[in-house]
Amino acid sequence: MTAFGFTLHANDGAARRGQVMTAHGSFETPAFMPVGTAATVKAMTPEWVAETGAECILGNTYHLMLRPTAERIHALGGLHTFMNWPGPILTDSGGFQVMSLTDLRKLTENGVRFRSHIDGSYHDLTPERSMDIQRMLDADITMVLDECTKFPCEKDEAAASMALSMRWAQRCRDAFDARPGCGLFGIVQGSIYEDLRHESVQALTDIGFDGYAVGGLAVGEGHEMMLKVLDFTMPSLPQDKPRYLMGVGKPDDLVAAVARGIDMFDCVLPTRSGRTNQAFTRRGTVNMRNTRHKDDARPLDADCACYTCQTYSRAYVHHLVMAKEILGMMLLTRHNLHYYQELMSDMRSAIESGTFAAFQKAFAAEYTDGDIALT
Numbered sequence: 001m002t003a004f005g006f007t008l009h010a011n012d013g014a015a016r017r018g019q020v021m022t023a024h025g026s027f028e029t030p031a032f033m034p035v036g037t038a039a040t041v042k043a044m045t046p047e048w049v050a051e052t053g054a055e056c057i058l059g060n061t062y063h064l065m066l067r068p069t070a071e072r073i074h075a076l077g078g079l080h081t082f083m084n085w086p087g088p089i090l091t092d093s094g095g096f097q098v099m100s101l102t103d104l105r106k107l108t109e110n111g112v113r114f115r116s117h118i119d120g121s122y123h124d125l126t127p128e129r130s131m132d133i134q135r136m137l138d139a140d141i142t143m144v145l146d147e148c149t150k151f152p153c154e155k156d157e158a159a160a161s162m163a164l165s166m167r168w169a170q171r172c173r174d175a176f177d178a179r180p181g182c183g184l185f186g187i188v189q190g191s192i193y194e195d196l197r198h199e200s201v202q203a204l205t206d207i208g209f210d211g212y213a214v215g216g217l218a219v220g221e222g223h224e225m226m227l228k229v230l231d232f233t234m235p236s237l238p239q240d241k242p243r244y245l246m247g248v249g250k251p252d253d254l255v256a257a258v259a260r261g262i263d264m265f266d267c268v269l270p271t272r273s274g275r276t277n278q279a280f281t282r283r284g285t286v287n288m289r290n291t292r293h294k295d296d297a298r299p300l301d302a303d304c305a306c307y308t309c310q311t312y313s314r315a316y317v318h319h320l321v322m323a324k325e326i327l328g329m330m331l332l333t334r335h336n337l338h339y340y341q342e343l344m345s346d347m348r349s350a351i352e353s354g355t356f357a358a359f360q361k362a363f364a365a366e367y368t369d370g371d372i373a374l375t
Helices: 045-050 061-066 071-077 079-083 095-099 127-137 155-175 194-206 223-236 249-258 269-275 307-311 313-320 324-352 354-365
Strands: 007-011 017-022 025-029 031-033 056-062 089-092 105-107 110-115 120-125 142-144 181-186 213-214 244-247 264-266 278-281 284-288 367-372
Touching: 007 324, 017 249, 017 269, 017 324, 025 031, 031 324, 045 324, 056 061, 061 071, 061 089, 061 095, 061 120, 061 127, 071 127, 079 089, 095 105, 095 110, 120 127, 127 142, 155 181, 155 194, 181 194, 194 213, 194 223, 194 264, 213 223, 223 249, 249 324, 249 354, 269 278, 269 324, 278 324, 307 324, 313 324, 324 354
Parallel strands: 031 264, 056 089, 089 142, 142 181, 181 213, 213 244, 244 264, 284 367
Antiparallel strands: 007 017, 017 025, 105 110, 110 120, 278 284
């Protein structure tokens, strides 16, 4: 079987063009992974997801351990078979979701005890249990269990949280069931504090992982602070391993993070926006509830080759949105995921040709983060 690995094909400044190899195939980087929280990318079939150009998707340990349970998915052949996705799957550890249950959890050195948001039942999630759940899911990329440090927080609190995550990272490494083509990623924590981020990177690289994620961002610190943290964190990460920025983000976030050396992203934004009437285009976002679309025979984006833009008008999508038809959510989600994959493909091409700085400048000149009227 294929060994898990990462090949770096090209650099353009700090931007990187590479490929990740897994047990269920490879994916090109920079990569955006659609979020399939509960073994489904919302409003999409697996075939439609693949048609957008996505090669790797994300599943969620917290949600799947509660329903339908990792044991049931394992008995049915693993997550790839269960959801009919033959390509690579990354599963996050469940830590972020558990940590968001502020009033329903108890954190200790051993792990976290929490109550299910579904039925109120109690569950224990430890580093060892998280590794076992992700093994049963048959994840190609497993994430360590960590505590996602809240923002804002004082430095002493951030330091204690980071240190706990590093101890958990070692336990995850020890408990991880190494399988051909499957990798384990560590997660850098430390909030917005430079010395804590460096300490976290050192601890993780001393343990040794197959890839390194930057966690604890996109939690309220804002775009500029996020980039500042990346600026002082990225240079210390290993060059020969994939780098993953968790839970990010908007198109301008992706471009700026790729410029700083990030290889992998995930975010619910393109699918959630599709379900809340927003389309992403090369010129910015479009609110499809706006009445200016009701008589417009043009597609969402005349330069887009996705199924939605090639088949339906803005007037029709606007009608579906206003009538609250499910098809409207499906068409917008399909378009948004296609846009994100096209953006990643364009960045890969720019890095390969050594023109990433020009691409970044052109993107900034064209893209507007706000509702716009396409002309």
